[in-house]
Amino acid sequence: MSERARFVVVANRLPVDRIVAEDGTVDWRTSPGGLVTALEPVMRKQGGAWIGWHGAPDEEVERFTHDGYSVVPIPLTSSEFEEYYEGFSNATLWPLYHDTVAFPEFHREWWDAYVVVNRRFAEAAAEVADEGATVWVQDYQLQLVPQMLRELRPDLRIGFFLHIPFPPVELFLQLPWRRKILEGLLGADLVGFQVAGAAANFLRLVRTRTDHKIERDHVRVGDRLCHAKAYPISIDTEGFAALAESPEVIAEAQALLDDLGHPKTVLLGVDRLDYTKGLRQRVRAIGELFEEGRLDPAEVVFLQVATPSRERVEEYKRLRDDIDLLVGRINSELGGVGRPPIVYRHAGFPRATMAAMYRIADVAVVTPLRDGMNLVAKEYVACHPGTDGALVLSEFAGAAKELKQAYLVNPYDLNDMKDVVLRAIEDPVEERRRRMRALKRQVKTHTIDAWADNFLGDLEKLSRR
Numbered sequence: 001m002s003e004r005a006r007f008v009v010v011a012n013r014l015p016v017d018r019i020v021a022e023d024g025t026v027d028w029r030t031s032p033g034g035l036v037t038a039l040e041p042v043m044r045k046q047g048g049a050w051i052g053w054h055g056a057p058d059e060e061v062e063r064f065t066h067d068g069y070s071v072v073p074i075p076l077t078s079s080e081f082e083e084y085y086e087g088f089s090n091a092t093l094w095p096l097y098h099d100t101v102a103f104p105e106f107h108r109e110w111w112d113a114y115v116v117v118n119r120r121f122a123e124a125a126a127e128v129a130d131e132g133a134t135v136w137v138q139d140y141q142l143q144l145v146p147q148m149l150r151e152l153r154p155d156l157r158i159g160f161f162l163h164i165p166f167p168p169v170e171l172f173l174q175l176p177w178r179r180k181i182l183e184g185l186l187g188a189d190l191v192g193f194q195v196a197g198a199a200a201n202f203l204r205l206v207r208t209r210t211d212h213k214i215e216r217d218h219v220r221v222g223d224r225l226c227h228a229k230a231y232p233i234s235i236d237t238e239g240f241a242a243l244a245e246s247p248e249v250i251a252e253a254q255a256l257l258d259d260l261g262h263p264k265t266v267l268l269g270v271d272r273l274d275y276t277k278g279l280r281q282r283v284r285a286i287g288e289l290f291e292e293g294r295l296d297p298a299e300v301v302f303l304q305v306a307t308p309s310r311e312r313v314e315e316y317k318r319l320r321d322d323i324d325l326l327v328g329r330i331n332s333e334l335g336g337v338g339r340p341p342i343v344y345r346h347a348g349f350p351r352a353t354m355a356a357m358y359r360i361a362d363v364a365v366v367t368p369l370r371d372g373m374n375l376v377a378k379e380y381v382a383c384h385p386g387t388d389g390a391l392v393l394s395e396f397a398g399a400a401k402e403l404k405q406a407y408l409v410n411p412y413d414l415n416d417m418k419d420v421v422l423r424a425i426e427d428p429v430e431e432r433r434r435r436m437r438a439l440k441r442q443v444k445t446h447t448i449d450a451w452a453d454n455f456l457g458d459l460e461k462l463s464r465r
């Protein structure tokens with residue numbers, strides 16, 4: 001391995017995915033999801049190396065430079081892709097950590113693959129990191145890496161950040177490998193969570209299920225300390241706002257409104273197609289508002305875009321079919337011959353198009369059943385011009401802890417969701433402005449730069465030996 005780095009990010013995903021077309025041509029595309037959206041500006045600023053998987057199984061790719069930092073691709077075989085990524089990461093940990101909104105599956109072969117792949121990432125980090133460097137490990141796919149890396153390289157400063165919720169004790173205890181995961185995380189000097197409740201869940205588990213001593217927010221692990229604290233993640237607020245104000249995006253927003261036939265009100269949903277995002281409930285609630293005549297399809301459009309995600313995992317296949325059916329039924333029963341009331345696209349879009357959608361949305365409807373943070377909510381607040389937009393936000397998104405002036409809903413309560421969506425549309429403009437002003441203040445003062453500075457500043461202080 002060439003050149004060592006002083007700062008290393010280790011994440012399952014790289015910022016870009018390698019896409020091989022049918023004719024064999026290779027392309028790189030921005031990877032899906034909030035982790036990449038958040039970390040990519042951090043890496044551009046910090047420089048260093050990003051270690052991760054490039055999204056194509058059974059392919060080995062050489063290290064390369066991207067946006068001024070080094071990208072170190074880690075290969076996965078097809079069977080590791082199935083067992084470590086689709087299996088243990090996304091059919092065991094993902095549902096378990098999201099309040100079991102889908103049933104987690106436990107398979108010993110999946111766990112074995114998780115251990116093997118975590119070791120591969122740890123070994124790569126050990127090779128890439130310079131003497132005394134800072135290594136920042138990311139998310140649920142790599143919870144064993146901190147301990148494995150510490151054993152290989154005790155000289156490193158190791159941080160870990162969990163982008164998704166950390167479950168309540170009663171749920172975590174279902175995991176047959178619970179103790180090993182806790183010990184894996186305790187290899188870090190600092191473990192960051194999205195919200196304080198998640199850090200408290202972690203510390204409670206360590207207290208009751210391991211022999212380590214705890215004082216306030218830290219755990220004594222042999223002769224060192226592991227701290228656990230909340231660091232709510234954010235976005236490049238200025239970057240998003242500037243993009244939304246660019247002439248290209250303003251023109252694209254206009255073209256989008258032309259396509260939609262200039263409705264009086266645009267409701268917007270933006271998600272990865274994931275069962276944690278509450279899409280079934282959201283589509284049903286808004287569908288009922290149309291059916292009951294409380295929303296007029298001639299005046300209101302519900303634009304929902306959903307990026308394809310984890311498409312071979314059973315629960316995701318079921319979700320895709322359910323949403324196709326539900327949207328089709330509502331549109332065929334309600335629509336006239338023109339534009340349907342629900343415009344649904346199962347696709348990923350360039351960031352400029354997302355910004356154009358945020359610009360034209362009168363109400364963003366962000367209603368996950370459980371979400372670590374939810375960056376879409378923050379992107380909408382950053383991009384929507386002026387202060388007359390409205391954000392409907394689930395109480396169960398980490399973002400609700402900060403965006404308190406949003407129209408908060410319980411996404412399991414369909415009647416509540418219907419009432420709140422209507423209120424967000426119909427409230428006097430002064431009320432909407434008051435809320436939006438407060439939301440804008442929040443995202444302007446709590447940016448991704450501040451998040452990274454807080455975490456890395458604490459990591460440096462706390463791991464000083």
Ligand code: ADP
Pocket residue numbers: 032033034035037270271272305306307347348349350354373374375376377379
């Ligand atoms: P998650 O990380 O679970 O996917 P977040 O809301 O935190 O959820 O982050 C999602 C990210 O993916 C955001 O940056 C959002 O802009 C982006 N995104 C979501 N849906 C789409 C889409 N259809 N096309 C392009 N980007 C999308």
Ligand code: G6P
Pocket residue numbers: 012013032033034035036139140163164309310
């Ligand atoms: C969430 C997770 C990330 C993940 C992203 C996209 O944001 O926290 O770790 O990268 O979803 O999911 P994928 O499985 O496509 O990487």
